[in-house]
Amino acid sequence: MPVSSGLRPEPTREEGLSREQAAGLLAEYGPNALAPPPAISLWSRVFAQLRDPLVVVLLAAVALTLATADYADAVIIGVVVLFNTTVGVVQEVRADNAVAALSAMTAPTARVLRDGTEQEVASADVVPGDALVLGEGDIVSADGILLQAAALLVDESTLTGESVPADKEAHGPDPEAARLRAGTVVVRGRALATVTTTGSHSALGVIAASLHPRQQMTPLQKRLAGLGKVLALVTVGLCLLVLALGLLRGQSLELMALTAISLVVAAVPESLPAVVTLGLALGARRMATRNAVVRRLSAVETLGSVTVLATDKTGTLTEGRMLLERVWTPHGTVAVSGSGYEPVGEFLDTGLPAGPGLTDAVREVLVAAALCNDASLVPPADADAPWAALGDPTEAALLTGAAKAGCAREGLVLTRPRVGEIPFDSLRKRMTTLHSTPRGTIEIYLKGAPETVLDASLLAEEPDLLEQARTEAAALSAQGYRVLAVAAGSRTGLPEPAGASENGLRLLGLAAISDPPKEAAEATVRACRRAGIASVLITGDHPATARAIAVRVGILRDDEAERPGSVVTGQELAAGQVPDVTRVRVFARTTPQQKLDIVQAWQARGEVTAMTGDGVNDGPALRQADIGVAMGRRGTEVARQAADLVLADDELTSVVAAVEEGRRVYANIRRFLLYALAGGAAEIMIMLLGPLFGLALPLRAGQILWINLLTHGLTGVAMGAEPASPDAMHHPPRRPNQHVLGDGLWQRVLRLSILVTAVCLGVALWARHTGGPWQTVLFLSLLAAQLGVAMGLRERVLTRRNLSLPVAVLTAAALGAAAAYVPFLAHLLDTTAPSWPDVGIAAAAGIVAFLAARTESRPAKSTGASSKPTATPRPDHTPVR
Numbered sequence: 001m002p003v004s005s006g007l008r009p010e011p012t013r014e015e016g017l018s019r020e021q022a023a024g025l026l027a028e029y030g031p032n033a034l035a036p037p038p039a040i041s042l043w044s045r046v047f048a049q050l051r052d053p054l055v056v057v058l059l060a061a062v063a064l065t066l067a068t069a070d071y072a073d074a075v076i077i078g079v080v081v082l083f084n085t086t087v088g089v090v091q092e093v094r095a096d097n098a099v100a101a102l103s104a105m106t107a108p109t110a111r112v113l114r115d116g117t118e119q120e121v122a123s124a125d126v127v128p129g130d131a132l133v134l135g136e137g138d139i140v141s142a143d144g145i146l147l148q149a150a151a152l153l154v155d156e157s158t159l160t161g162e163s164v165p166a167d168k169e170a171h172g173p174d175p176e177a178a179r180l181r182a183g184t185v186v187v188r189g190r191a192l193a194t195v196t197t198t199g200s201h202s203a204l205g206v207i208a209a210s211l212h213p214r215q216q217m218t219p220l221q222k223r224l225a226g227l228g229k230v231l232a233l234v235t236v237g238l239c240l241l242v243l244a245l246g247l248l249r250g251q252s253l254e255l256m257a258l259t260a261i262s263l264v265v266a267a268v269p270e271s272l273p274a275v276v277t278l279g280l281a282l283g284a285r286r287m288a289t290r291n292a293v294v295r296r297l298s299a300v301e302t303l304g305s306v307t308v309l310a311t312d313k314t315g316t317l318t319e320g321r322m323l324l325e326r327v328w329t330p331h332g333t334v335a336v337s338g339s340g341y342e343p344v345g346e347f348l349d350t351g352l353p354a355g356p357g358l359t360d361a362v363r364e365v366l367v368a369a370a371l372c373n374d375a376s377l378v379p380p381a382d383a384d385a386p387w388a389a390l391g392d393p394t395e396a397a398l399l400t401g402a403a404k405a406g407c408a409r410e411g412l413v414l415t416r417p418r419v420g421e422i423p424f425d426s427l428r429k430r431m432t433t434l435h436s437t438p439r440g441t442i443e444i445y446l447k448g449a450p451e452t453v454l455d456a457s458l459l460a461e462e463p464d465l466l467e468q469a470r471t472e473a474a475a476l477s478a479q480g481y482r483v484l485a486v487a488a489g490s491r492t493g494l495p496e497p498a499g500a501s502e503n504g505l506r507l508l509g510l511a512a513i514s515d516p517p518k519e520a521a522e523a524t525v526r527a528c529r530r531a532g533i534a535s536v537l538i539t540g541d542h543p544a545t546a547r548a549i550a551v552r553v554g555i556l557r558d559d560e561a562e563r564p565g566s567v568v569t570g571q572e573l574a575a576g577q578v579p580d581v582t583r584v585r586v587f588a589r590t591t592p593q594q595k596l597d598i599v600q601a602w603q604a605r606g607e608v609t610a611m612t613g614d615g616v617n618d619g620p621a622l623r624q625a626d627i628g629v630a631m632g633r634r635g636t637e638v639a640r641q642a643a644d645l646v647l648a649d650d651e652l653t654s655v656v657a658a659v660e661e662g663r664r665v666y667a668n669i670r671r672f673l674l675y676a677l678a679g680g681a682a683e684i685m686i687m688l689l690g691p692l693f694g695l696a697l698p699l700r701a702g703q704i705l706w707i708n709l710l711t712h713g714l715t716g717v718a719m720g721a722e723p724a725s726p727d728a729m730h731h732p733p734r735r736p737n738q739h740v741l742g743d744g745l746w747q748r749v750l751r752l753s754i755l756v757t758a759v760c761l762g763v764a765l766w767a768r769h770t771g772g773p774w775q776t777v778l779f780l781s782l783l784a785a786q787l788g789v790a791m792g793l794r795e796r797v798l799t800r801r802n803l804s805l806p807v808a809v810l811t812a813a814a815l816g817a818a819a820a821y822v823p824f825l826a827h828l829l830d831t832t833a834p835s836w837p838d839v840g841i842a843a844a845a846g847i848v849a850f851l852a853a854r855t856e857s858r859p860a861k862s863t864g865a866s867s868k869p870t871a872t873p874r875p876d877h878t879p880v881r
Helices: 019-029 042-050 053-067 071-102 205-209 220-246 253-267 272-289 298-304 356-372 393-404 409-415 463-478 519-528 543-554 570-574 592-604 614-626 637-642 652-692 701-719 744-771 774-792 805-823 823-829 835-859
Strands: 110-112 117-122 131-134 143-157 166-168 185-197 293-294 308-311 323-329 332-336 348-349 376-377 388-389 417-420 430-436 442-448 483-490 506-514 534-538 567-569 586-588 609-613 626-632 643-649
Touching: 042 071, 053 071, 053 185, 053 586, 131 143, 143 701, 205 442, 220 253, 220 652, 253 567, 272 293, 272 298, 272 652, 293 393, 293 652, 298 626, 298 652, 323 356, 323 393, 323 463, 323 570, 332 356, 356 393, 356 442, 356 483, 356 506, 376 393, 388 534, 393 409, 393 483, 393 506, 463 483, 463 506, 519 534, 519 543, 519 652, 534 543, 534 567, 534 592, 543 586, 567 570, 570 586, 570 592, 586 592, 586 744, 592 609, 592 614, 609 614, 609 774, 614 637, 643 652, 652 701, 652 744, 701 774, 701 805, 744 835, 774 805, 805 823
Parallel strands: 308 534, 308 609, 534 586, 567 586, 609 626, 626 643
Antiparallel strands: 110 117, 110 131, 131 185, 143 166, 143 185, 293 643, 323 332, 323 506, 332 348, 376 388, 417 430, 430 442, 442 483, 483 506
8 A cells, every 4th residue: 555645635625525536545545444464374273283392292292102003092192182273273263253243443434525515435435635524423534634623522542541532623723633533532523624644554553553463472381382391301311211221121122112102101291282271271261251252272371470460541440431529519528429421329428428508519510510511311222231421521420410419401401491602612621501591590500620710700709719629629630530610600681792601600619520440440459469460550641640540449559659750651751761660550641652661671571461451552562461451342443453362341350360260270280290290200210110129011001001091181181170279369470480390399299209109119019029910000009199199189179160070080090990800901901800909009009199199289279479479569669760
């Protein structure tokens, strides 16, 4: 697509383009649409799954077993690889389809002037030079410059993060006020604009194009890659040692080669990919039931590794809807309860219902604010839908407050119809309306910014009262509220001109409005703090608003908020005034690039970052973070495509649930590794040490593979579905650079393997001493010991959750007994039916291993977490400027 040079055509054509001109420009500049993400072929998805290091080891094991004509084991390992690949690919395709269904970023149609008449066209057909017609509720389909505007208010939060809509005017002193950007929403007024840039050249498209694909491996992939290399080297080395020692003892090359290969298969936990995939798939399914779409399976585990949660404000921590929260009058102040635009709430004075006098004063304020108002409330279409609003969100908040006081605007206008008005504009910063009454008088209502309304030229009030109101307005503004002053007056007749009515008015009070935190926001931040995860607020909003929200949700404590540098602005970042951004918890007035830089700074320190957001301005940071979390309902298409996890219901609590799921997955992986590696190491040590005690060939290849099938195949996979520990979210996150066998896990593997080796060799020596079939008894005791370890490592042995594990253990035990008593299997595995005392002593080995595993499972509850948080605020934390 050719790149536009400058603003072409010049924004002076109010009559629009002809149909022929529009067709030519469409051919030149291309459709007004963001470039779709490149399609990922099925084979690319499959290949990505097969590149997993442990899957590569398994494929090598398949080749070895085929080379030795061990087709049964080759099929078993192949099924594990097939299962792992299929589940991963299916989840990715399903998630991509779900995200596509949520896509609704740009308006499907737009109104333009073509051939001198207004026409509706597909938004993709809008071209530079088009005259774009805009009204309340329209989504701006392309960047443009205003030609005409009347009381225009535009919500730009998706691009800037600013929660308060911006006033726009066509010919004002500020050129920025005349610019419109694609993806923003007209909340009030009407306009005519000339389109300047479209598609990928628009402000929205430039940000979308900056989203480079994520290349880094996830924490789990890094840990398993390192584990795969270590296992491959150690296992091959030990098995070659077994091969060499067997040959030195005079065993045949064919027998020892088969035995060595069997030990390789036994020592490598080939069920690990299946355990990982099953755990991630179950986590993704649990998240789906909570309206969270996991786009990549690994994202579930990555959240379990998160040490820093960076979050946007508007629509993420906050509701994304303005709410009247406080009303000040000369008689006192009330707090207003409720949420959203639903007209249900109370007026509270220090936590108790306000008295009659104060309630009447507040009602006067709200009646005036409801009549001096151009917005409207929209009741829900069904019981589950929320109340909505048309028009300026600030005015809608005032309407909601008035309705809570029993003063719905619909009833007020019946007795006091509007007969005149002076509209709001960015210079006057106030609005005045005139209303006739049944008594024949004219009521005047005015609302606006305190700095313009609290003036002696407008209000006939004592200087002390005006000063008190100014002080209160400043205090409310410092707390992050948008403050409006409300005044009223009365005349005997309609003033001429209307501007003559703006004097001698009476101050009614102040209305404090904000975009309040979501109900779950404070609990989410508190849960993150308890789990050792540092919360960071990054927003494009005003510093005072950012500070107030950070205090209300718990990102900043009250004492921290008062310190210099507790909130850093994008201007300070650009000027290099912040030497260490990782010591700051709140960032305001940030650009998309600065959000990206902040995330990269945390990553450079070695932290695992999660970023939540919903706007186009959040896209680069969402893509850069180790895991991006986008809001699905309010979120933009750019944010959804950049994210790994999409919250379809915009509920931030799902992030905490996902962290818990990730920790559960990782805990189960470590539990399985403790179980599988201890069993595999015991098998190798038995093969190495057995001959020293006179057991020439302790186990045959078929017996090793049968044990491996029953323990890794059935029982091992069932371990991946174990429930989360009740205290999983009461531990700090594991260190980002910690090995998957770290935090003492390899020591526990060593202790358990030594115990299992000692117990099983002791049982075998006892059986040989008593004249029993010692090899079969060793086979049964080793199987029983590994099954005992599986049950002993459970968080709660008798829990009814994940009944598949005890069922798998019982099934494996039954199949192990069948190997000794079913003639066909006995012949295949070269076993002999043991006596009941021999069976009893083998079962005793399982009980001993169970008790040992119960002891070893206690330190594992930390799931490898570090002893202290890596990214939580330090006690001596002082923000740096």
